[in-house]
Amino acid sequence: MNNTNTVPLVAILRGVLPQDVLAHIEVLIAAGFTTVEIPLNSPDWQTSIAMAIARFGDRIQIGAGTVTSANDVAILSQMKCSFILTPNTDPAVIKAAREAGMQTCIGCHTASEAFVAIQHGANALKIFPAGELGSGYIRALKAVLPKHIPLYAVGGITPANLAEYLRAGCVGAGLGGDLYRAGQSPEQTANQARAFKQAWDACQKR
Incomplete structure (x- = not known):
């Protein structure tokens, strides 16, 4: 993911x-997205992920979200999935x-969970639900974490508040x-994707 x-x-x-799945990923790529997550609580996720990797795996990163077991990791590894995102902090999954x-973005809420994830080798941290916690919480958490660990804000991120979380110290966000x-x-996905990409581009110009 990095x-x-x-x-x-x-x-x-x-x-x-x-x-x-393929039609939506196509418009996301057209809008400038380079990373797509298909959560495992989606219907027939194995088929969707396999199709996405076969069609787009050489162009963008295709990963899996809501990964909660080591058994799922084994399946995803065989499918050549690029990365996993988890909703929780589970050392066995890491x-x-x-x-x-595989790259990992590990879900955490508290400083204790964040440090457990880091100690077990997480590549990045998913702060969830970021929209409920607020950017001030992200800023405070960032202050005590190792500087080399990337934070992603997930949950409640919109084109209007994306910049707020980036300023707080997140390197990116899950949308x-x-x-x-x-x-x-x-078409609706394309419109929303363009709005997010415009918000991201505006942040890079500041």
């Missing part, structure tokens, strides 16, 4: 169906992903319901 050629905005396609050579909701059209 490659220099990627924009650190993670498009979360929660609930996407296999017959829809260990399995590290052994598989959920304000980017994609299950059943929406690719």
Whole structure:
């Protein structure tokens, strides 16, 4: 997730169906996105992830979210998934992903959870739910964490508040319901993606 050629905005396609996934990823790429997450609580996620990797895996990073077990990590590794995001801090999942050579963005809420994730080798931390915690919480947490650990704000991030979380110390964000909701059209995804990308570009010019 930290490659220099990627924009650190993670498009979360929660609930996407296999017959829809490619069309939505196509418009995300057109909008400038380079990282897509398909959560494992989506219908038939194995098919969607396999299709996405086969079509776009050489162009962007395709990862899995809501990963909660080492068994799922093993399946995702066989599928050549680029990275995992978790909703919680589970050392066994971190260990399995590290052994598989996969990048990890580990879900945490408290400083204690963050340090457990770091101690077990997390590549990045997913601060969730960022929108409820607020950017002040991110700033305070960032102050006590090792400077080399990237933070991603996830949950409640919009084009209007993205800059606030980047200023607080996040390197990027996971974009959920304000980017994609299950059943929406690719055109709607494209419009939302452009809004987020414009917000990101505006932050880079400051």
